[in-house]
Amino acid sequence: MRSLRYFVNNTDRILGYAGEHAVLILMAVVMAVLVWVSVGILIRNNRRMARGVLGIASLIMSVPSVALYGILVTIPGLGLSRQSAVLALVLYAMLPIIRNVYVALNGVDAAIMENARGMGMSARRILFRVQLPLATPVILAGVRVSVVMMVGIATLAVFIGERNLGVLIQQGLVRTRSDMIIVGAVLVSAFAIGIDYLFSKLEHLLVSPGIRGEAA
Amino acid sequence: MIRFKNVTKRYPGMVRSAVDGLSLEVNQGETCVFVGPSGCGKTTTLKMVNRIFEPTSGEILVNGENILSQDQDTLRQGIGYVIQKTGLFPHYTVFENVATVPRLLGWDHQRINSRVHELLRLVGLDPDENAHKYPRELSGGQSQRVGVARALAADPPVMLMDEPFGAVDPITRTQLQNEFLTLQQKVRKTICFVTHDIDEAIKMGNRIAIMNNGRLVQYDTPEKLLLAPADDFVAEFIGSDRSLKVLSLLPVPKVLKRQFRVVKETAELETVRASFDATERNRLVIEDENSNVVGYVTRGDAGKASSARGWNRFIKPFPTTLPPEATLRDALAVMLQHDVGAIPVMEHTRKFLGMVYLDDIRSYVGEAYQESEPEPAGEGAPS
Numbered sequence A: 001m002r003s004l005r006y007f008v009n010n011t012d013r014i015l016g017y018a019g020e021h022a023v024l025i026l027m028a029v030v031m032a033v034l035v036w037v038s039v040g041i042l043i044r045n046n047r048r049m050a051r052g053v054l055g056i057a058s059l060i061m062s063v064p065s066v067a068l069y070g071i072l073v074t075i076p077g078l079g080l081s082r083q084s085a086v087l088a089l090v091l092y093a094m095l096p097i098i099r100n101v102y103v104a105l106n107g108v109d110a111a112i113m114e115n116a117r118g119m120g121m122s123a124r125r126i127l128f129r130v131q132l133p134l135a136t137p138v139i140l141a142g143v144r145v146s147v148v149m150m151v152g153i154a155t156l157a158v159f160i161g162e163r164n165l166g167v168l169i170q171q172g173l174v175r176t177r178s179d180m181i182i183v184g185a186v187l188v189s190a191f192a193i194g195i196d197y198l199f200s201k202l203e204h205l206l207v208s209p210g211i212r213g214e215a216a
Numbered sequence B: 001m002i003r004f005k006n007v008t009k010r011y012p013g014m015v016r017s018a019v020d021g022l023s024l025e026v027n028q029g030e031t032c033v034f035v036g037p038s039g040c041g042k043t044t045t046l047k048m049v050n051r052i053f054e055p056t057s058g059e060i061l062v063n064g065e066n067i068l069s070q071d072q073d074t075l076r077q078g079i080g081y082v083i084q085k086t087g088l089f090p091h092y093t094v095f096e097n098v099a100t101v102p103r104l105l106g107w108d109h110q111r112i113n114s115r116v117h118e119l120l121r122l123v124g125l126d127p128d129e130n131a132h133k134y135p136r137e138l139s140g141g142q143s144q145r146v147g148v149a150r151a152l153a154a155d156p157p158v159m160l161m162d163e164p165f166g167a168v169d170p171i172t173r174t175q176l177q178n179e180f181l182t183l184q185q186k187v188r189k190t191i192c193f194v195t196h197d198i199d200e201a202i203k204m205g206n207r208i209a210i211m212n213n214g215r216l217v218q219y220d221t222p223e224k225l226l227l228a229p230a231d232d233f234v235a236e237f238i239g240s241d242r243s244l245k246v247l248s249l250l251p252v253p254k255v256l257k258r259q260f261r262v263v264k265e266t267a268e269l270e271t272v273r274a275s276f277d278a279t280e281r282n283r284l285v286i287e288d289e290n291s292n293v294v295g296y297v298t299r300g301d302a303g304k305a306s307s308a309r310g311w312n313r314f315i316k317p318f319p320t321t322l323p324p325e326a327t328l329r330d331a332l333a334v335m336l337q338h339d340v341g342a343i344p345v346m347e348h349t350r351k352f353l354g355m356v357y358l359d360d361i362r363s364y365v366g367e368a369y370q371e372s373e374p375e376p377a378g379e380g381a382p383s
Helices: A002-009 A012-041 A047-062 A066-075 A082-106 A110-118 A123-160 A167-173 A178-204 B042-049 B072-077 B096-098 B099-103 B107-122 B140-153 B171-186 B198-204 B222-227 B232-238 B242-247 B269-277 B299-304 B310-314 B328-338 B359-370
Strands: B004-008 B020-025 B030-035 B056-061 B077-083 B158-164 B192-193 B207-212 B216-222 B263-264 B283-287 B292-299 B343-346 B352-357
Touching: A002 A012, A002 A178, A012 A082, A012 A123, A012 A167, A012 A178, A047 A082, A066 A082, A066 B299, A082 A123, A082 B096, A082 B107, A110 B077, A123 A178, A167 A178, A167 B099, A167 B158, A178 B222, B004 B232, B020 B056, B020 B192, B020 B198, B020 B207, B020 B216, B020 B328, B030 B042, B030 B198, B042 B056, B042 B158, B042 B207, B072 B077, B072 B099, B077 B140, B096 B099, B096 B107, B096 B140, B099 B107, B107 B140, B140 B158, B140 B171, B158 B269, B171 B198, B198 B222, B198 B232, B207 B222, B207 B232, B216 B222, B216 B232, B216 B283, B222 B232, B222 B242, B263 B269, B269 B283, B269 B299, B269 B310, B283 B299, B283 B352, B292 B299, B292 B310, B299 B310, B328 B343, B328 B359, B352 B359
Parallel strands: B030 B192, B030 B207, B077 B158, B158 B192, B263 B283
Antiparallel strands: B004 B020, B004 B056, B207 B216, B283 B292, B343 B352
């Protein structure tokens, strides 16, 4: 009840935080998809390079998020800025996105690939007309996992100056105000669930009906 | 049309060549079936034609042109390709699958549309019902049909088929084989066909290339292969029932007795008796006014008849007949089934063509084997 009252009394401020949260994640998602899908495509035929890139991605993933923010703000040019926050989120998305792109592109049925080549499709055409469309469900799954993760990790960006939903949690902890913590936690969860739902709609739009509902 | 000149393929790290010094020629409009045990090099041979694999040495000419001197993609667009698992694009509809190569060639929409519809009808699929389905909505047989339609899309003169009917049930396979033979009568492609099933090879091929350990063991017509296997390997591979298999390749007219007395059912008894006097045979074929066969009379029955037309009641119908396109195998099967030693062959109009006798089949096949028997070498040289 107290949480609800807190929410009603501070609606404007809370919606402002939510907006900041959304903007930060949107920037990070767009960048992460552009960069990591491209990297995944580039390394698709090079097993050694793939192993190296995925190793680095795993390493980054294992750095605690507060520590990563801490490291990024020490880099000249980044500092306590939105760039640092976006960059941290982009780095966390590296593993799930690249790994799914790599696995999905290489997982296309050998018979389909051979037929595509046998009919005289160029490597480029096979990539864009066959491999990527068939890999889309798995790639989307990777993006989806990383975005949901970003929503949570973004709350910690309050320590480097972001003013998003994480403020409610951080302030709640500092002031032992459980109503603030609950409002923050519930909104962050709702945010993640909403994004998950958006992705299921997106999948329906981007994936051919011929393969819909097959891959995870 | 397709010519292999001393083609060898060695995969890196392998001791033995996958294909070793292969030379053969596939004539225009013919189906050449490559057959042999697994690892004999038949699939490698096929896939060198469209450069999925490149030969280590030797030349492959398609239409007189070395395939290695052509642009890889252009070459492939001119060669139809059908593989066992069909390799249909699951995210494309049937229409889009069949339209793949025409789209690569930049045909306009109208032309692609009419071509796809034409092809689907050609392989026995209703375009209105199937064009917008996705591959996962098709049965195994339908997928293979779409695979064949897709390979034929740009009307390539050459087709490569790698166990195209290997992944479907036996009934569908037989159906697809028969449909494909009919289709090939119409389109007359030059086809390289790979299978491990000798029966399929005999059925589909104008010529059969038997391979073992990367080498060509024998390249011959199915008849020659069955009658005169080049060595023990071939003989064993085609099976101990090869004399039965050859029966299905020999058409009934080869042993047909055409000189046969035929009497009209309206004839007088005298004519019937005169006909029996003029022949050694014990049966006389009887036909009606329109030259349609109605049955036969035996010599004994003709003797029993007394009045001029009363012999008619002794006319017995034939228990069964054969069409002229039947094979000796069909003839033999019918003979065993009806326990008869002779069967009349008639056109569909019931016009009489002649009789097939069990003895004739036996002696014909026997002679065929003797003729094809290789001369005993070495021994018995004139001294």
